[in-house]
Amino acid sequence: xxxxxxxxxxxxxxxxxxxxxxxxxxxxxxxxxxxxxxxxxxxxxxxxxxxxxxxxxxxxxxxxxxxxxxxxxxxxxxxxxxxxxxxxxxxxxxxxxxxxxxxxxxxxxxxxxxxxxxxxxxxxxxxxxxxxxxxxxxxxxxxxxxxxxxxxxxxxxxxxxxxxxxxxxxxxxxxxxxxxxxxxxxxxxxxxxxxxxxxxxxxxxxxxxxxxxxxxxxxxxxxxxxxxxxxxxxxxxxxxxxxxxxxxxxxxxxxxxxxxxxxxxxxxxxxx
Amino acid sequence: xxxxxxxxxxxxxxxxxxxxxxxxxxxxxxxxxxxxxxxxxxxxxxxxxxxxxxxxxxxxxxxxxxxxxxxxxxxxxxxxxxxxxxxxxxxxxxxxxxxxx
Numbered sequence: 610x611x612x613x614x615x616x617x618x619x620x621x622x623x624x625x626x627x628x629x630x631x632x633x634x635x636x637x638x639x640x641x642x643x644x645x646x647x648x649x650x651x652x653x654x655x656x657x658x659x660x661x662x663x664x665x666x667x668x669x670x671x672x673x674x675x676x677x678x679x680x681x682x683x684x685x686x687x688x689x690x691x692x693x694x695x696x697x698x699x700x701x702x703x704x705x706x707x708x709x710x711x712x713x714x715x716x717x718x719x720x721x722x723x724x725x726x727x728x729x730x731x732x733x734x735x736x737x738x739x740x741x742x743x744x745x746x747x748x749x750x751x752x753x754x755x756x757x758x759x760x761x762x763x764x765x766x767x768x769x770x771x772x773x774x775x776x777x778x779x780x781x782x783x784x785x786x787x788x789x790x791x792x793x794x795x796x797x798x799x800x801x802x803x804x805x806x807x808x809x810x811x812x813x814x815x816x817x818x819x820x821x822x823x824x825x826x827x828x829x830x831x832x833x834x835x836x837x838x839x840x841x842x843x844x845x846x847x848x849x850x851x852x853x854x855x856x857x858x859x860x861x862x863x864x865x866x867x868x869x870x871x872x873x874x875x876x877x878x879x880x881x
Numbered sequence: 882x883x884x885x886x887x888x889x890x891x892x893x894x895x896x897x898x899x900x901x902x903x904x905x906x907x908x909x910x911x912x913x914x915x916x917x918x919x920x921x922x923x924x925x926x927x928x929x930x931x932x933x934x935x936x937x938x939x940x941x942x943x944x945x946x947x948x949x950x951x952x953x954x955x956x957x958x959x960x961x962x963x964x965x966x967x968x969x970x971x972x973x974x975x976x977x978x979x980x981x982x
Contacts, residue, residue, distance in 0.1 A: 611932070611935055623931060623935070626948070627946065660931065661926075664931050665959050669952040669954075673948065686928050789926060
C-alpha cells in the first residue's frame with residue numbers, strides 16, 4: 610500500500626511492523642497480541658528530504674518495538690506536489706487525515722526532524738488528544754525573523770538552479786543522484802508557493818501550552834541552536850540534549866546515537 | 882514439495898524490479914551482478930531503494946523479514962549494500978522456512 614489518498618492528495622507512505630512473529634514460542638504465557646504496540650509517526654525535513662532519511666536510520670529498529678508510519682510530506686519524495694498549500698497548518702491537516710486513514714485514534718508518538726519538528730509541535734498544540742509524545746530532532750520553528758531567514762535561505766538555494774550553465778554543470782559533473790535532487794528541488798522551489806507559505810508563518814507563541822512529554826535534541830554546531838534553548842525554556846518539562854560537534858544534519862551524522870535515544874524514549878514514555 | 886529459489890532467480894527478479902522502479906534512467910553497463918552496489922554503482926536515490934525494497938517484499942511475502950534485517954544495519958551499511966547481499970538475504974529467508982510455499 611505505497612500510496613494513500615488523504616486531504617485531497619496522494620501520499621507515499623510506508624508502514625513498518627517487525628518483531629516476533631505469532632508462531633514464536635518464548636515460554637511466556639502472555640499473548641504477544643495482548644501487548645499494545647506503541648504507534649509512531651515520523652515527519653521529515655524540507656525540500657531535499659523525504660521519508661528515506663528515517664527509513665535509513667531509525668525506522669527499522671523502531672519497528673521492532675512499535676508500529677512505525679512514515680510518509681513523504683506534501684510536495685516531497687513520491688507524494689503529490691500541489692502548487693500551493695505548504696503552511697505548517699496544512700501539513701498538520703495532512704497528518705490528521707493520514708491518522709484517520711490509518712484508523713489510529715489512540716495518541717501517537719511523533720518524531721519530527723527539522724521542519725517535521727514544527728509540524729509535530731503544531732499537531733501537539735492543535736490536537737493534544739492525538740499526541741502521546743514528541744521526539745524532536747533539530748526542530749525548526751518560526752521565531753521573530755523566521756520568514757525572512759527561511760525564505761532567504763530557500764530562495765538562495767533556488768537562485769540560479771534554473772540557469773542553463775548550472776544545469777549543464779550539473780549534467781556534466783554531478784552524479785545521477787545529485788542532478789536529480791537539484792532538478793526536483795528547483796521545481797519545488799520555483800513552481801510552488803513553498804517559499805511564500807513559509808515566509809508567511811507567524812512566530813510560535815504557544816510553546817508553553819504543549820502538554821505531552823517532549824524530548825529535543827540538537828547539534829552543538831547547529832545554525833538553529835536558539836530553537837533548542839527556546840524549547841527548553843518554554844515547553845513544560847522539555848528534556849534537551851545537545852550533541853557536541855554535530856550540525857543541523859544530526860539525524861544522519863549521529864544516527865546510532867539518535868537510534869539509542871529514540872528506543873529509550875519510546876520505552877520510557879510507553880511505561881508512562 | 883518446496884521449490885528451491887535460486888540466487889539466479891532472485892537476481893533476475895531484482896533486475897526486473899529495478900527497471901520498474903528506475904525505468905530508462907537506470908545506470909548500468911552490462912548485466913546486474915551480485916557485486917553491483919545500489920548507491921555507488923547504480924546511483925540509486927534513497928527513495929528509490931525504499932520503493933525497490935517494497936516491491937521485493939510484495940514479491941516474496943512475509944517470509945522475508947526485511948524489517949528485522951534492516952534493523953541490524955547502520956546507515957553506512959545500508960548505503961554500502963550490494964545486490965548480492967539482498968539476493969542472499971532473500972534466498973536464505975526462503976530456505977529457512979520449513980515447508981514454506
